[in-house]
Amino acid sequence: MRGIEFSDVKMRGQVARRRTAHFGWLYGYESGRIEPGPPIPAPLLPLRDRAARLGGVEPEALVEVLVTEYPPDAGIGWHLDKWMFGVVIGVSLLGPCRMRFRRMSPPETWTQPLEPRSAYVLAGAVRWDWEHSIPPSRTPRYSITYRTLRDNPRG
Numbered sequence: 001m002r003g004i005e006f007s008d009v010k011m012r013g014q015v016a017r018r019r020t021a022h023f024g025w026l027y028g029y030e031s032g033r034i035e036p037g038p039p040i041p042a043p044l045l046p047l048r049d050r051a052a053r054l055g056g057v058e059p060e061a062l063v064e065v066l067v068t069e070y071p072p073d074a075g076i077g078w079h080l081d082k083w084m085f086g087v088v089i090g091v092s093l094l095g096p097c098r099m100r101f102r103r104m105s106p107p108e109t110w111t112q113p114l115e116p117r118s119a120y121v122l123a124g125a126v127r128w129d130w131e132h133s134i135p136p137s138r139t140p141r142y143s144i145t146y147r148t149l150r151d152n153p154r155g
Helices: 042-055 124-128
Strands: 007-011 014-023 025-027 034-036 064-070 076-079 085-093 097-103 108-114 118-122 131-134 141-149
Touching: 025 064, 042 064, 042 085, 042 118, 042 141, 085 124, 108 118
Parallel strands: none
Antiparallel strands: 007 014, 014 025, 014 064, 025 034, 064 141, 076 131, 085 118, 085 141, 097 108, 097 131
16 A cells, blocks of 8 residues: 555554554544544545445545555454444455454354455444454455444544
């Protein structure tokens, strides 16, 4: 991802293997809060338009962009995207991976392969009732995640 300056992800005093860049809004991994961030770079806007069509939202509603760099053997653990974000639309680039989903009640899990240049939408029940994770992969990978904000996102 030429021209993007990535930063370490530090949560609960630990530095994660992945690195991120935030646009539109900055998410504080330690604070759990968001604040206005740098504008979305022009090269990410055409992809935002396509992601918006896929997700059934207006492109301008996708106001937060998270670009994540996953080196080999890096993944992300089980989580729900934070409450201040609404619809989540992701694009997986470079290397393939598996996206896992789990629901606690009733208990259920499933896995969705993500090939390079594939996209996914987290909305409705899969957004709010299912956690997701991506296990470590042997190949490097990038993810571009577009998100809407819910009403009153800063609490």
